Amino acid sequence: MQVTFLGTSSGVPTRARNVSSVAVRLPQRSELWLFDCGEATQHQFLRSELRISQLRRIFITHMHGDHIFGLPGLLASLGLAGNCGGIDIYGPDPLRDYLESMLRTSSTRIGYPLRTHRVNTAASSGIVLLDDKEFVVKCALLSHRIPAYAYRIDQKPRMGTFNIAKARELGIPPGPIYADLKAGHEIILADGRIIKGSTLCGPQKPGYSFVYCTDTVFTESAINLARGADLLIHESTFAHSETEMAYQRQHSTTIMAAQTAAEAKVGQLVLTHLSPRYAHGNILTPADLLNEAKAIFPSTFLAKDFLSFEIIPKVSSSSDL
Structure with a gap:
């Protein structure tokens, strides 16, 4: 399972970081799943080695612009390409109205099946959001200024080595x-x-597990969803010194992200959704944020745009991304 970051800034883009989006390439499939779609995500696709034609599912965490403003252009471009077999989009209740309004008012025609799925029921009841034979997706309600959801992908156990x-x-x-x-x-x-x-065949091989968690302040629901996962991608908007601001704006600090990873006993933690205030040259930099988190959870890494890596199973030793 390959993860590629297409946007790692919070709120607004910077010269080095676009706003939120993460693509996951499924193993043994020519298929991509996208988590959030901030403005200019389709441009980030063009600058990466990913093929937008392989996109099949999009998961939206919440309705703030830095997580959804890239959807209209991306969906329109997929329609113009003429080779899209259909897209399923998962997200908060207002997502369907947003997309329908956008398509109607811009006179955009989507020449492929576009299906939207509300996730609130699955998040509130703990039931499975998606089961597509090889993968199971669950979600959980986070703690933010508006309804926001974290997502977890679990690959089902695979057959052992064939003799x-x-x-x-x-x-x-x-x-x-x-x-x-x-x-x-x-x-x-x-x-x-x-x-x-x-x-x-030998003993079954465990599948990979991946959790995407943004935007939120520290919450038990994120810990429960991430428990035992191979990889946790967690927002880290603020440094620990700005904890008060983090609570006011309902975002996480480096320490909150690291505590979530530690309590959930995940394999690796990747920090993303960094505030532009920590750009290189300022008093605090992304390297300082990373060091804060690593003091609590050593297997922590820092996301940057176009970083791409394979998820490492927890049973294996961690290596630098």
């Missing part, structure tokens, strides 16, 4: 039948023997 030598010993001829066996399916050979794929 080719054992398959050959059983006289199973190589070919497409191996794919069925690798998937754990039961097959019938030409001689009538029934072979269960699970008997030719």
Whole structure:
């Protein structure tokens, strides 16, 4: 599972950081899922190695402009490209009205299926938001000035390593039948023997887990959603010295993000949604924010635009991003 940051600033873009957006490339699929879509996200796609044509799902955390103003242009461009098979968008209750109003007033035609899904019920009840056979998505209500949601993706356990030598010993001829066996399916050979794929595969491999959490002040719901995840991407708008401002504006400090990661026992923490006040050359810089968080949660890294990496399972040793 590959994560690429397309925007890591809070509120407004800077020369080095665009506003919020994170793309996730699903393993063994030509498919991208997008989390938030700040202004100029489609331009960030063009500057990255990602293919916008692979976009299938968009998850919106809340209705503040730095998280949604990129949606109209992105959706319109997908329609003009003419090769979009459909987009599912998940988010707060007002999202559907926002999109319908935008499309209507701008006379924009979307020539592909566009489906919107409200997430409030799933967040308030704890039920699964999405189950697409390989991945499960859950969400949780955060603590912000308006309704905001965190999202978690869990990849389901995968079949273990296929034992080719054992398959050959059983006289199973190589070919497409191996794919069925690798998937754990039961097959019938030409001689009538029934072979269960699970008997030719090693122990199941755990899937990857990823949590995207912004915008919020410190809250137990974020801890519960992130518990045991391989990767937590958490907003870190303010330094610890500005905790009072963080509470006033309902955003997190470096310490809040690190405490969430520590209490949830995640594998790695990545800080994003940094205030422009910490640009290089100011009294406090992003490096200072990183050091504050690492003092509490050592496996912390700092996001920057176009940073791309593979999620590292918790069972493996952490390495620098």
